[in-house]
Amino acid sequence: MNRISRDAIDNILSRRSIRRFDPSVRVDDASLKTILECACAAPSANNYRPWHFIAVDSRETLDSMADLHPYGKMLKTAALAIVVCSETEREGRVLRYWEEDCSAAMQNILLSANALGFGSVWLGARHGDNDLEGKLKSLLNVPAGIALMGIAAIGRALETKDPHKGIDPHSLHYGKW
Numbered sequence: 001m002n003r004i005s006r007d008a009i010d011n012i013l014s015r016r017s018i019r020r021f022d023p024s025v026r027v028d029d030a031s032l033k034t035i036l037e038c039a040c041a042a043p044s045a046n047n048y049r050p051w052h053f054i055a056v057d058s059r060e061t062l063d064s065m066a067d068l069h070p071y072g073k074m075l076k077t078a079a080l081a082i083v084v085c086s087e088t089e090r091e092g093r094v095l096r097y098w099e100e101d102c103s104a105a106m107q108n109i110l111l112s113a114n115a116l117g118f119g120s121v122w123l124g125a126r127h128g129d130n131d132l133e134g135k136l137k138s139l140l141n142v143p144a145g146i147a148l149m150g151i152a153a154i155g156r157a158l159e160t161k162d163p164h165k166g167i168d169p170h171s172l173h174y175g176k177w
């Protein structure tokens with residue numbers, strides 16, 4: 001395997017969910033631009049690209065998001081959140097693959113953050129109790145008709161985790177199930 005391919009594989013394997021951040025280190029503008037460029041490079045069914053991204057670096061807004069999200073307390077120390085939203089219809093047509101498209105964009109966000117030396121974690125938002133998605137949408141002025149798929153919390157990691165390795169044996173089937 002050539003060196004560039006090995007780096008790409010190592011980046012995938014070393015991405016872990018990071019939940020402890022140094023709040024004094026911001027994500028610089030060049031890194032944010034690269035992360036968003038990678039998000040927009042995700043595959044998209046019919047190339048509809050239904051995603052919208054809200055980059056949040058206001059401490060006050062990050063704290064409010066943390067207060068709303070029962071499993072998102074790390075937003076209190078994250079330097080940045082990228083909120084992945086989506087059109088679910090366009091010109092009367094249902095965009096039936098928007099969740100897949102946005103998940104691919106989210107993964108590209110996490111992987112590019114890792115490659116740039118930042119930690120990150122994906123926070124679900126769509127299936128939370130007590131209308132979590134609605135509350136987050138209201139906080140962030142997300143229009144009606146737009147879904148809020150999830151949040152990437154990003155910052156300088158204050159924890160390290162071992163890279164992934166191996167194949168889940170129970171997940172593997174050859175030829176047929």
Ligand SMILES: Cc1cc2nc3c(=O)[nH]c(=O)nc-3n(C[C@H](O)[C@H](O)[C@H](O)COP(=O)(O)O)c2cc1C
Binds near residue numbers: 015016072123
């Ligand atoms: C759809 C989705 C929702 C998630 N929501 C949360 C969350 O709300 N809070 C959290 O701390 N981690 C969340 N995670 C991260 C998972 O807990 C994490 O990916 C899993 O434990 C595997 O660890 P790893 O990412 O380090 O490989 C979520 C992951 C996915 C894919």
